[in-house]
Amino acid sequence: MRTPLSLAALLAALLVAGPLMPSWLVFLLTVAFAKGLVVLGLLVMMRAGLVSFGQGLYYGLGAYAAGLATNLLGVTDAIALVALGGVVSAASGYVLGFVMARYREIFFAMLSLALSMILYGILVRSAALGSTDGFNLPPPSFFGFAFDGQTSRLLVYALTTVVAIGSAMALHRFINSPAGVIGEAILTNEIRVEYLGTSVTGVLHLTYVIGATTAGVGGALIAIAAGHIDPDLAYWTTSGEFVFVAILSGIGHVAAPLLGTAVFEAVRSFAFQYSPYTWQMVVGISMLAVILFLPAGLWSLFARRYRAGGAA
Amino acid sequence: MSHVLIIDAANVVGSRPDGWWKDRAGAARRLHERLLVADTSYDEIVLVLVTYAAFLVFEDLIKLIWGVDPYFAYQPYELLGRVLIGGIGFAVYDVGLFGLAIVIGVAAWWALERTRSGKLLRAVIHDREISTAMGINVARMFTATFVIGAMLGALGGAITAPAISVVPGIGVDVIVLAFAVSVIGGLGSVAGAAVGALVVGLARACAVHFLPEVELFVIYAVMAVVLAFRPQGLFGRPAVRKI
Amino acid sequence: MNAPLIAARGLCKRFGAVVAADNVTVEIAPGETVGIIGANGAGKTTFVNMVTGYLKPDEGVILFRGAEITRMPPREVTRLGIRRSFQVAQLFPNLSVRDNVLVALACTEQTRPTPTAILRTSARLAKANEILARIGVDGLADRPTPELSQGQRKLLDIALAMVGRSSVLLLDEPTSGISAQEKLPLMDLVMEAVAAESAAVLFVEHDMEVIERYAPRVIAFYEGRVIADGTPLAVLADSDVKRYVVGAELHRRAEGVRA
Numbered sequence: 001m002r003t004p005l006s007l008a009a010l011l012a013a014l015l016v017a018g019p020l021m022p023s024w025l026v027f028l029l030t031v032a033f034a035k036g037l038v039v040l041g042l043l044v045m046m047r048a049g050l051v052s053f054g055q056g057l058y059y060g061l062g063a064y065a066a067g068l069a070t071n072l073l074g075v076t077d078a079i080a081l082v083a084l085g086g087v088v089s090a091a092s093g094y095v096l097g098f099v100m101a102r103y104r105e106i107f108f109a110m111l112s113l114a115l116s117m118i119l120y121g122i123l124v125r126s127a128a129l130g131s132t133d134g135f136n137l138p139p140p141s142f143f144g145f146a147f148d149g150q151t152s153r154l155l156v157y158a159l160t161t162v163v164a165i166g167s168a169m170a171l172h173r174f175i176n177s178p179a180g181v182i183g184e185a186i187l188t189n190e191i192r193v194e195y196l197g198t199s200v201t202g203v204l205h206l207t208y209v210i211g212a213t214t215a216g217v218g219g220a221l222i223a224i225a226a227g228h229i230d231p232d233l234a235y236w237t238t239s240g241e242f243v244f245v246a247i248l249s250g251i252g253h254v255a256a257p258l259l260g261t262a263v264f265e266a267v268r269s270f271a272f273q274y275s276p277y278t279w280q281m282v283v284g285i286s287m288l289a290v291i292l293f294l295p296a297g298l299w300s301l302f303a304r305r306y307r308a309g310g311a312a
Numbered sequence: 313m314s315h316v317l318i319i320d321a322a323n324v325v326g327s328r329p330d331g332w333w334k335d336r337a338g339a340a341r342r343l344h345e346r347l348l349v350a351d352t353s354y355d356e357i358v359l360v361l362v363t364y365a366a367f368l369v370f371e372d373l374i375k376l377i378w379g380v381d382p383y384f385a386y387q388p389y390e391l392l393g394r395v396l397i398g399g400i401g402f403a404v405y406d407v408g409l410f411g412l413a414i415v416i417g418v419a420a421w422w423a424l425e426r427t428r429s430g431k432l433l434r435a436v437i438h439d440r441e442i443s444t445a446m447g448i449n450v451a452r453m454f455t456a457t458f459v460i461g462a463m464l465g466a467l468g469g470a471i472t473a474p475a476i477s478v479v480p481g482i483g484v485d486v487i488v489l490a491f492a493v494s495v496i497g498g499l500g501s502v503a504g505a506a507v508g509a510l511v512v513g514l515a516r517a518c519a520v521h522f523l524p525e526v527e528l529f530v531i532y533a534v535m536a537v538v539l540a541f542r543p544q545g546l547f548g549r550p551a552v553r554k555i
Numbered sequence: 556m557n558a559p560l561i562a563a564r565g566l567c568k569r570f571g572a573v574v575a576a577d578n579v580t581v582e583i584a585p586g587e588t589v590g591i592i593g594a595n596g597a598g599k600t601t602f603v604n605m606v607t608g609y610l611k612p613d614e615g616v617i618l619f620r621g622a623e624i625t626r627m628p629p630r631e632v633t634r635l636g637i638r639r640s641f642q643v644a645q646l647f648p649n650l651s652v653r654d655n656v657l658v659a660l661a662c663t664e665q666t667r668p669t670p671t672a673i674l675r676t677s678a679r680l681a682k683a684n685e686i687l688a689r690i691g692v693d694g695l696a697d698r699p700t701p702e703l704s705q706g707q708r709k710l711l712d713i714a715l716a717m718v719g720r721s722s723v724l725l726l727d728e729p730t731s732g733i734s735a736q737e738k739l740p741l742m743d744l745v746m747e748a749v750a751a752e753s754a755a756v757l758f759v760e761h762d763m764e765v766i767e768r769y770a771p772r773v774i775a776f777y778e779g780r781v782i783a784d785g786t787p788l789a790v791l792a793d794s795d796v797k798r799y800v801v802g803a804e805l806h807r808r809a810e811g812v813r814a
Contacts, residue, residue, distance in 0.1 A: 099540075107539055110495040113488065114532035121529045178661035179670040185647045185658045191555060192645040195607070196662035196715070197633035203668055210670075236488055244364055278376065284368030291361055555609065555641055 003172050007255065011165040018154050018161075027225070028269060030157045032262040033164035034221035035242070039257035040164070041214030042246040044171055048183030048207045049104065053239050054112030057119050058089040058212040060234030062219030064129070065089075067229045070137050078140035078159055082220045089216020093209040101204040116234050123231035134230025137223055160221050167214055168254040174210065175254070183207050248290065359458070367483065375480050383478040409471055413509075416464070421502040433457060437500070465490075492531050496538045498548025507546055511538075558621060560585040560755050561606065561637075561723055566615035568601055568779075575601040576612065577779040583723070583755050588746070590770030590787070591759045592800055597776040599759045600642055603725050607639050608632040619723075634666075636722035640729060642759075644712035646700040653696040655711060656683040656718070663719030689744065690714050705732040710741065717748055724749060726758040730765055738762065742769050763791070763801065775800050 018026060038055050045052055062085030069075040069084050096115065103111055124132055139152050147155060174180045182203050185193050190200050223229045232238060249260020264283075271282035392404035424430040436443045436453045444450050469482075476482065489512065497508025512531055519530040526533075544550045559582035568576035575598045583589060593599050604610040606617055608629040617625045619635055627635075647655050660679050661668060687693040690710040695703060703711065709732045716724065729745065730738040742765055749756050760766050766773060766787060773790040775783040777800065783793040790796055 103539065103543060106491075106499065107495060107543060107545075110491055110535060111539055113491075114535050117488070117532050118529055121526075121532075125525055173673070174670050176674055177670050177672055178658075178665060178668040178674045181650070181654060181674045182658055182661065182668045184649060185655075188647050188649045189645055191553060191609075191629070192647065192715075193658075193662065194628065194630045195633055195639065195645070196659055197630055197666075197719075198662040198668060199630055206670060237484060240364070244361060247361055278372045280368040281372035284365040284372075287361065287365035287368070291358060291365065555604070555643070555645060 003254070004169050007165050007169050007172070010255075011161060014161050014165075015158055018157055023150065023153065026153055026157045028265055029262065030153075030160045030225045031222065032265040033160045033258060034218045034225055035245075035265065036258040036261035037164050037167055037218035037221070038215045038242050039246045039249065039261050040167055040171060040254065041211035041218075042242055043249075043251045043254065043257050044174060044180070044183075044214075045207055045211040046246060046251050047175065047180070047187065048204060049187040050100075050204060050207060050211070051105075051109050051243060052112040052208075052211060053109045053236060053243060054114070054116035055211065055215045055242050056234040056236065056239035057112070057116035058093060058215035059219040059222075059238065059242075060116070060119055060123065060229075060231070061092055062086065062089045062216030063223040063229045063233050064123070064219075065216070066220040066223045067135060067137050068129075070140075071135065076138060076141040076146075077144070078142055078156065078224055081140065081224060082159070082163060082217055085220025085223075086213050086217040089219070090209060090213040093212025093216075094205075097205040097208040097212075100208055101201040113236050113239065116239055117236055120231050120234040120236075123234060130230070132231060134228060134232075136228050139227065140224050156221075156225050160225065163217060163221065164258055167217070168258060171210070171214075172254045179203055179206055244287070248287065371480060371483070380480055383473075385474045385478065388474045405474060412471065416467075417502060417506050420464075424502065489531065492535050495545055496535055498542075498545025500549075501545075501547035504545055504547030559583060559618075560587075560620060562616075562618040563602070563606060564616050564618070566602070566605055566612045566617070568598075568605060568610060568612050574598075574779040576605065576615075579615070579776075579779070579781055581774060581781065581784075583757065585722070586753045586755055587772065588749075588756045588770055589758075590766040590773045591757060591776065592761070592763075592766060592773060592790075592796075593759075593776030594800055597800075598779040599776050600727055601779075602776070603639060603727055603757070603759065606632075607637060607725065636720060636754075637725070638716045638719070638721040638723070639725040640709075640713045640716040640727055642727040642731070644705075644708035646708060646711060646715070648699060648701050650700070651697050652692055652700055652703065652711065653680075653683050653687060655700060655715065656686050659715040659718040686714050686718070706734060706737065709733055713741075713745065717745070720752055721754045722752075723755045723757070726756065728759050728761065730760065730762055738765060739768070767791075 014029070021029075038059055042052065042055060065088040066081040066085045069081055075081060075084070100108065100111060100115075123129055129135065139146065139149075140156065141147075142155050142159075146152075175183075182193060182198060186200050186203060193200050193203075219233060222233070245260050245264050246257060248264070249256040267286050268279065268283055271279035271286075275282055388405045389403050392408070394401045395404050395407065396402075397407070422430075424434065432443075432448050433453055435446075436448060436450050440450055468486075493505060493508040493512050495508075496511055497504030497506070511534060515530045515534050516527065519527045538546060542548070561581075561583040563579060563581045566576045566579040568574075573596075577598075579598070579602060581602070591599050591602070601610065605612050608624070608627045608631070611626055615625070616623055619637065624632060624635065647658065650658065657674055657679055660682060661674055684693060684696070687696050690707075690713075692703065692707050692711060695707070700708065700711065709729070713726060713729055716726070724745075726745070730741060733741060746756070746769060758765075758770070760770075770787060772785065773783070773787045774781055775790055775793070775796045777795065782795045782799065783790040791801055
């Protein structure tokens with residue numbers, strides 16, 4: 001199969017290029033891939049029809065899990081923190097999935113939003129967690145060693161890139177697995193899937209947990225990369241942004257979310273840098289431009305109806 | 313030349329690295345074929361994207377035009393004064409808002425249920441393809457509906473302005489409230505929207521009065537509870553598929 | 556003892572003022588082939604929907620090998636080996652024709668779909684291609700299902716229902732939408748596969764030629780009631796059936812053919 005090879009090549013290229021890139025680019029890509037993980041999870045979910053406007057819940061859970069582990073338990077190993085973020089969000093996703101897997105379309109979207117906003121409310125009201133200001137994280141360690149600023153940032157970049165592309169490879173396998181393709185079947189004809197003897201809620205539950213886990217891992221990574229967390233990670237506009245980037249990137253290929261998030265973050269950073277008072281407008285106009293002038297290019301949007309058999 | 317460029321760009325975005333570039337003309341032809349097969353009619357997801365992009369643009373436009381300082385439009389409250397109903401004092405403006413909401417609600421219901429255009433719209437919502445086959449201009453219906461929705465939104469903002477401090481960003485909070493009301497009330501039901509709005513408003517007011525800490529939660533809690541017992545909303549019609 | 560494989564007793568179902576099932580009692584023996592006839596709206600599809608768990612009867616019970624399955628959902632009914640095809644082909648329009656079959660194969664082979672294995676294994680692909688070739692759509696295997704003709708969609712729908720072993724196969728109007736010269740070959744194909752599994756078959760049909768040719772037993776519905784149950788000759792001679800289902804003209808022609 002070609003995709004795992006191309007992704008591996010991409011990973012190698014990104015890792016090699018890391019030390020050669022200016023530090024603003026290293027940071028941009030770290031943030032982009034951390035967020036890209038959330039969008040990757042959305043890709044898997046949206047292919048099965050689950051459009052979640054509440055991924056911020058797991059993004060926030062992962063971030064706060066990492067932050068609290070660092071500040072309360074003294075854990076600074078980056079890999080441990082990322083694993084913790086993943087485990088916490090996977091477990092929460094598993095529990096909440098029993099409820100969430102029973103809803104569809106806008107009801108699923110609103111319920112997911114509601115859950116994330118409940119977390120937001122809790123975080124904001126919690127003075128111990130810094131309320132709206134949140135709190136900072138000390139720099140991470142790797143295998144027991146602490147590194148200076150530049151090296152540390154490169155290592156975080158490397159970790160994020162490995163995790164992001166590794167997840168993309170794993171999820172590429174998922175979307176070509178029975179569970180993945182049955183998820184696509186569920187999107188258009190749930191009843192037929194039930195009549196084939198397979199539990200729809202079972203498959204959707206699994207898909208939901210996958211989305212939750214990648215979002216939690218992304219959250220832990222962003223906490224480490226930014227060195228700061230606050231409740232905005234769980235706010236619905238954060239979740240909404242993930243959905244929009246997912247739609248803009250396309251859900252036809254696992255590389256799309258990573259690429260799309262990188263582009264989106266780049267546009268946003270440059271917009272903010274060069275027109276700090278109108279950066280939102282710049283991003284909005286760019287989005288409109290993509291939507292309106294490259295309609296054939298957003299093929300994966302219209303291609304919800306058909307995706308050719310076989311993986312690339 | 314420009315045509316080839318555009319189709320190439322179209323082939324790139326959202327494409328797979330499966331070697332299509334070796335036969336660009338063929339790829340262009342295949343893309344064209346797939347587009348013919350695809351349902352190229354209006355897609356809801358595109359609307360969501362466009363609305364969000366427009367929202368971003370407007371947010372900054374507002375800041376550019378009106379600045380970031382809050383505006384206060386308390387004059388209607390001052391001029392209209394207060395009135396005693398059942399021993400409790402109410403601002404005349406608020407009572408007027410109540411009346412206006414009822415008028416608009418009834419008008420919306422009447423437009424949907426009793427007019428020809430309303431029936432056409434309901435047909436379009438039910439089955440877009442058959443509606444087109446029957447000669448209904450679906451695109452115009454959607455545009456008109458969107459415009460009416462936007463107008464109602466703007467009207468809501470305008471009449472709320474005197475009651476709040478008008479700052480950039482008030483649009484953000486109301487989006488979630490509006491969706492919560494729709495989901496609680498059930499999609500496609502005017503009565504549902506009315507009941508949903510009342511439920512949300514009362515829940516919020518109670519929360520603010522009795523337990524201010526839960527004000528942020530209460531709407532979501534109400535939504536979660538309603539959806540747990542009636543997954544399609546209070547007035548929503550459960551869709552049972554005929555097979 | 557010859558216990559019935561499927562026993563539906565006293566099934567009643569109303570949709571508002573419409574009586575879709577009125578005290579319906581039907582018993583099917585293992586390996587039996589039964590044709591179901593009736594005018595549109597007589598309650599045939601409702602019967603199939605109730606037996607397969609999509610609708611819950613207001614009254615009555617449904618037994619499979621003596622155990623009650625009245626309130627079982629379609630998924631579990633399928634797992635018991637009771638499979639069905641649909642009046643309007645139920646396919647996955649966002650997947651290719653081959654992927655539709657692959658999904659059916661995966662669903663049948665695994666109780667829980669695995670997230671780590673590959674769907675398109677060479678074994679499954681071979682099986683899928685074989686199925687597609689047998690129903691004659693292998694040329695369109697990579698195309699999305701909306702590109703199939705109505706008849707081909709029906710064939711695919713039946714093929715999906717026949718993936719996996721069944722003890723009871725319910726086919727809802729299997730030959731509707733299929734051209735006259737292809738009806739009999741399709742039914743031959745179905746009955747051949749069914750015989751290999753010794754499954755019981757119930758098929759709802761409007762085409763009396765198909766009924767007479769393949770169904771040694773016929774059940775006639777009218778307004779939610781069973782109005783006749785027996786050999787094709789007996790049922791088609793029944794005066795109620797003549798009046799409400801077949802029409803006197805058709806029966807006269809059928810008699811002429813047989814005479």
